[in-house]
Amino acid sequence: MINSYFLFLLLIPVATFSQRLVIQDLQTKSPLAGVNIYSAEHGTTTDTNGVCNLQGFPMKDEITLSHIGYVAIKITKKDLPDTLYLQAANVPIKGVSVISFKSKKERKRYNKLERDVIRVYPYAVLIGRLLQEYSAVMDSIAELSFFKRRKGEKEVFTTIEEQLIATYGKQVRRLTKNQGRILIRLVDRETDFTSHQIIKDFRGFFIAGFWQLTARLFGHNLKSNYNPEFGEDKLIEHILNTRIGK
Numbered sequence: 001m002i003n004s005y006f007l008f009l010l011l012i013p014v015a016t017f018s019q020r021l022v023i024q025d026l027q028t029k030s031p032l033a034g035v036n037i038y039s040a041e042h043g044t045t046t047d048t049n050g051v052c053n054l055q056g057f058p059m060k061d062e063i064t065l066s067h068i069g070y071v072a073i074k075i076t077k078k079d080l081p082d083t084l085y086l087q088a089a090n091v092p093i094k095g096v097s098v099i100s101f102k103s104k105k106e107r108k109r110y111n112k113l114e115r116d117v118i119r120v121y122p123y124a125v126l127i128g129r130l131l132q133e134y135s136a137v138m139d140s141i142a143e144l145s146f147f148k149r150r151k152g153e154k155e156v157f158t159t160i161e162e163q164l165i166a167t168y169g170k171q172v173r174r175l176t177k178n179q180g181r182i183l184i185r186l187v188d189r190e191t192d193f194t195s196h197q198i199i200k201d202f203r204g205f206f207i208a209g210f211w212q213l214t215a216r217l218f219g220h221n222l223k224s225n226y227n228p229e230f231g232e233d234k235l236i237e238h239i240l241n242t243r244i245g246k
Contacts, residue, residue, distance in 0.1 A: 019053055019054050019055045020051060020052075020053060020054075020082070021037070021046075021051070021052050021053075021054055021080060021082065021083075021084060022049075022050050022051050022082065022083040022084070023035045023046050023050045023051075023052070023065065023067075023083075023084050023085075023086060024050055024083060024084075024085050024086075025070075025085070025086065025088065026085040026086060026087045026088070027088065029085075030050075031046070031048070031049050031050025031051070032046060032050045032067055032070070032086060033046055033047060033048045033049075033050060033115060034046060034067065034115050034118050034119045035050070035052070035065055035066070035067040035070075035086070036064075036065070036066045036067065036119070036122065036168060036169075036171070037052055037054075037063060037064070037065050037169075038063070038064055038167075038168050038169030038171060039057055039061040039062060039063050039064070039169065040061075040062075040166065040169075041061075041169070041170075042056045042057050042061065042169055042170065043168055043169020043170050043171030043172070044056070044169075044171055045119065045171060054077060054080070057077050058077065059076075059077050059078045060076065060077070060078065061076065061077045062074060062075070062076055063075055063076070063077055063080070065084065065086065066122070067086060067118070068118045068121060068122070068243060068244050069088060069089055069118075069243055069244060070086040070087060070088055070089055071086065071087045071088075071089050073086065110235065112178075113182070113232070113235060113236070113239070114239050114243065116176075116178060116179045116182050117182055117186070117236055117239045117240065117243075118239070118243060118244075119175075119179060120175065120179050120182055120183040120186060121186055121240065121244065122168065123164060123168060123172055123183055123186075124183055124186030124187050124189070124190050125186075125190055126163070126164055126167060126168075127160065127164060127183075127187050127190070128186075128187055128189075128190025128191045129190075130160045130163060130164075131160070131187070131191050132191060134156050134159075134160070137152075137156060138153070138156060141153060141156070182236070185226055185232075185233060185236060186226075186236070188225060188226040189226040189228075189233075189236075
């Protein structure tokens with residue numbers, strides 16, 4: 001009886017699905033930080049060790065795993081191994097660009113910027129495309145009376161956010177202040193809208209979580225256009241060209 005009991009305890013870990021997933025580069029076996037893991041209702045990202053927790057995902061969920069510069073994977077949660085390897089994609093590089101650093105502090109700051117750009121760039125591309133798709137609608141709304149115009153703007157941006165969440169999960173609402181600031185710079189890059197125009201058009205109508213991405217941008221000139229030749233925008237452009245090929 002006692003032996004059977006201990007045998008049962010030994011079998012429990014085998015029968016239990018691990019909620020911890022490690023994602024690594026297929027060639028180097030190095031951990032991949034900032035991998036987007038999402039389903040229709042849930043989303044998360046890997047930490048600096050390439051680790052994420054899948055506890056919120058139902059076993060039958062089809063999960064997408066995507067990372068800039070890697071081939072995306074779709075797989076059901078129950079079929080996931082404890083460690084998953086992503087294959088690097090062949091990314092075209094636009095010319096040769098070199099960035100030098102005067103100190104370890106500068107290098108560390110750049111590495112953080114790189115991680116943040118890689119995480120939010122897919123969001124910016126989708127937001128930019130949707131803003132362009134709805135530009136004709138927004139032009140027609142601009143001709144309406146004040147209250148009808150505000151109602152129309154709210155409906156458009158609610159639709160945009162819903163499509164963003166449907167594609168990447170609710171993790172888009174959990175960006176840091178700095179990631180939100182970079183997202184706005186990248187939306188500038190992807191569209192003809194400046195941050196100031198976007199906020200002016202939709203102020204007060206963002207769903208709470210999404211509005212927080214822009215509401216705390218103190219000290220940032222929202223009227224400025226994205227400038228790939230100057231300052232932080234130049235570093236962002238370098239990251240996009242060397243890591244993403246965009």
